[in-house]
Amino acid sequence: MASAQHSRSITVLGSTGSIGVSTLDVVKHLGRETFEVAALTGSGNIALLAEQARGFDAKLAVTADESRYNDLKDALAGTGIQVAAGRSGLIEAAEMDAGLVMAAIVGTAGLAPTLAAARRGADIALANKECLVSAGDLFVEAVKHGGGKLLPVDSEHNAIFQVLEENQRHALERVIITASGGPFRTYTLEQMADVTAEVARAHPNWSMGLKISIDSASMFNKALEMIEAKHLFGLTPEQVEVIVHPQSIIHSMVGYTDGSVLAQLGCPDMRTAIGYAMQYPKRASLPVERLDFTKLSRLDFEAPDETRFPALRLARLAMTRGGVQGAVLNGAKEVALEAFIDGHTGFLTMAEITEKVMTELSTLPAASSMDDVFAADTEARRLAAQHIG
Ligand SMILES: NC(=O)C1=CN([C@@H]2O[C@H](COP(=O)(O)OP(=O)(O)OC[C@H]3O[C@@H](n4cnc5c(N)ncnc54)[C@H](OP(=O)(O)O)[C@@H]3O)[C@@H](O)[C@H]2O)C=CC1
Numbered sequence: 081m082a083s084a085q086h087s088r089s090i091t092v093l094g095s096t097g098s099i100g101v102s103t104l105d106v107v108k109h110l111g112r113e114t115f116e117v118a119a120l121t122g123s124g125n126i127a128l129l130a131e132q133a134r135g136f137d138a139k140l141a142v143t144a145d146e147s148r149y150n151d152l153k154d155a156l157a158g159t160g161i162q163v164a165a166g167r168s169g170l171i172e173a174a175e176m177d178a179g180l181v182m183a184a185i186v187g188t189a190g191l192a193p194t195l196a197a198a199r200r201g202a203d204i205a206l207a208n209k210e211c212l213v214s215a216g217d218l219f220v221e222a223v224k225h226g227g228g229k230l231l232p233v234d235s236e237h238n239a240i241f242q243v244l245e246e247n248q249r250h251a252l253e254r255v256i257i258t259a260s261g262g263p264f265r266t267y268t269l270e271q272m273a274d275v276t277a278e279v280a281r282a283h284p285n286w287s288m289g290l291k292i293s294i295d296s297a298s299m300f301n302k303a304l305e306m307i308e309a310k311h312l313f314g315l316t317p318e319q320v321e322v323i324v325h326p327q328s329i330i331h332s333m334v335g336y337t338d339g340s341v342l343a344q345l346g347c348p349d350m351r352t353a354i355g356y357a358m359q360y361p362k363r364a365s366l367p368v369e370r371l372d373f374t375k376l377s378r379l380d381f382e383a384p385d386e387t388r389f390p391a392l393r394l395a396r397l398a399m400t401r402g403g404v405q406g407a408v409l410n411g412a413k414e415v416a417l418e419a420f421i422d423g424h425t426g427f428l429t430m431a432e433i434t435e436k437v438m439t440e441l442s443t444l445p446a447a448s449s450m451d452d453v454f455a456a457d458t459e460a461r462r463l464a465a466q467h468i469g
């Protein structure tokens with residue numbers, strides 16, 4: 081007799097964002113018998129958060145924005161769904177008893193709640209690359225210590241995770257991370273100098289949140305992903321390669337010592353990576369577009385240009401220096417990115433500011449605890465804000 085399947089409980093941190101919405105779409109597709117929703121968190125988009133909480137029968141809904149607590153409370157009045165707000169609300173959501181937590185808050189704001197989930201032993205489906213960029217091996221250790229699995233969601237890392245067999249790790253030579261090159265792949269530095277956030281956010285292949293879209297345009301997204309790969313897969317900086325692949329069909333590759341290169345391909349739809357992380361080690365059946373090779377005219381590859389996209393060089397510097405340099409790079413970049421979005425600084429200035437701060441904080445000692453990571457992040461933000469003026 082077939083045994084009844086118990087559904088797994090999932091919490092989605094950042095459910096109102098691009099990854100969050102795709103995650104709930106996968107949850108809906110897989111059905112109640114596969115996943116039930118524990119907690120959902122958002123920030124400013126209260127209407128969507130309340131709609132999701134009702135639709136998925138969540139136990140808890142949290143807005144990160146304390147000033148919106150009453151709005152959320154009103155929107156969920158009479159439903160029996162618990163409501164919370166602010167940093168403590170995010171931690172409450174992360175600490176609820178869900179076996180799987182999708183970490184899809186954008187930026188360093190995602191680190192503390194994701195850590196809380198990791199420490200209590202949840203499996204972490206990790207979209208929030210900033211956790212690994214800032215906290216590096218300390219974050220990996222926290223997940224290991226908690227006893228949960230670390231399941232990469234970022235498309236490139238999910239691709240590597242799909243093709244990297246644990247019993248072949250001894251023969252792993254390199255990972256080759258693909259980069260679309262973003263909307264300014266063919267621009268000169270002069271052309272990039274005057275671009276606006278509105279133009280920079282238009283990614284050629286992926287539909288994503290505002291910040292990661294602009295990071296793709298500056299290739300800071302790829303810079304973060306290089307550092308993310310180093311920590312996720314225990315690589316040396318030299319083992320992390322980047323290749324520009326404008327079509328975003330190959331999501332990344334693994335090169336072995338026998339010369340073999342294994343790749344994962346698919347249409348650019350995050351539900352594939354999300355579904356793989358959610359159902360690992362099984363595979364879900366998902367309603368995503370299938371690759372039609374007869375319609376793919378070509379797959380192109382170009383060497384990355386670190387002069388036009390200095391973020392890549394800064395990532396290599398951060399990886400080589402080690403310690404808290406990832407936190408410094410990311411903290412400074414986040415402040416510069418906000419300033420660019422608000423029209424207070426230029427597109428190219430983002431890398432200039434980040435590099436200045438990395439130079440100023442180049443001798444910070446390695447982190448022995450998360451407090452050191454948060455301190456490095458705070459100091460990088462303070463200096464970046466000073467440079468912006
Ligand atoms: N989008 C993508 O395809 C991919 C994204 N990623 C990574 O996943 C993460 C999420 O990206 P994405 O979904 O695009 O981002 P979005 O901007 O679309 O969504 C961000 C989510 O975080 C919430 N949020 C915003 N600010 C805060 C805060 N201060 N505290 C707590 N929650 C907050 C937002 O709430 P609200 O909207 O209600 O304000 C929203 O739920 C990022 O780290 C990104 O780099 C990685 C690979 C691909």
Ligand SMILES: CC(=O)[C@@H](O)[C@H](O)COP(=O)(O)O
Nearest residue numbers: 234235259260261262296301
């Ligand atoms: C979908 C995803 O994982 C993004 O990180 C995407 O890869 C961005 O594309 P590029 O940074 O390569 O332009």
Ligand SMILES: [Mn+2]
Nearest residue numbers: 234235236305
């Ligand atoms: Mn990615």
